[in-house]
Amino acid sequence: MARPRVREKLLDAAYALFRDDGAAALTTRGVAAKAGTTEASVFNNFGAKAGLLRALVNERLPQLIEAKDCVKHGDTTDLRLWLEQVYSSAEQFYIAVAPLTTPFWVGNIHDSTGDVLSEILFPVHSVLCERLQALQQSAKISPSIDTHAVASLLIGAALHNALNVIARELVGSDGSQLERGTGNAASSAVVDQVYGILTT
Known part of the structure; x- marks a missing residue:
């Protein structure tokens, strides 16, 4: 009890x-x-x-309280500043909460000099950055695009959607495990936005 x-x-x-x-x-x-x-x-x-x-x-976790407060009550007079604050508070929350799960998905991520091997820690992001840079070199996408930022946007959205899928699987309204699905509408919107960034 x-x-x-x-x-x-x-x-x-x-x-x-x-x-x-x-x-x-x-x-x-x-x-x-x-x-x-x-x-x-x-x-x-x-x-x-x-x-x-x-x-x-x-x-x-105080970081969750701060992030929610920023989203719900932050001053949106300067929308860009508010978005930066939302991003920063969300990042601080994920920095605080990620150690609860990282032992399950991260192995030894340092090389012999102690440097972080980002291609092991973030393998899809690293490969996507390389591919976007190759697309820039072949003039398929604009040379002014920040490939790291675009890769972070796309992979970050995929991570967010994946966490939503996992959460839905873990918590069914009747206590049963829910069927695996994907955030198709959300992922399509993100893909459309990233495509717009890359092609304008």
């Missing part, structure tokens, strides 16, 4: 571990120990580790 005070203690403990020791410290046993309770309390209050992580992100 879930208990509100225990739940809050577990969330406080999870946030403290995440803030002080990083995502690797977020084990159900470690959170329970930090909260001074049992591991069973984690499962009673959150169902599973995924539930704990979801609650941690939604209820404790």
Whole structure:
């Protein structure tokens, strides 16, 4: 049975571990120990580790609160400035939340000198940048296009849509797993916008 005070203690403990020791410290046993309770309390209050992580992100990360506030209440008098602020606050949120998942999709990403191997960390983005640069050289797209920015726009939108698909699979209204789908309308709109950028 879930208990509100225990739940809050577990969330406080999870946030403290995440803030002080990083995502690797977020084990159900470690959170329970930090909260001074049992591991069973984690499962009673959150169902599973995924539930704990979801609650941690939604209820404790200040970056999410700041990003939502910027989107909902930011001054749009200067639209470009507001878009920059939205981008910055969203980026800070993703920087904060990404460590919760990166151990699952990133291996050793440094070369022998310690430099980040971006082609391993972001393989599709790297290849897309190279291809766009080749298209520039063949005069198929404008030489003034920032290929890195366009690749980031397209791949970032794909990442966002992929996360939406995953979220829909995880949370069905009746508790069942939802059928895999794609954000076709959203992805078509993004592709149209990127195509417009590349061809004008």
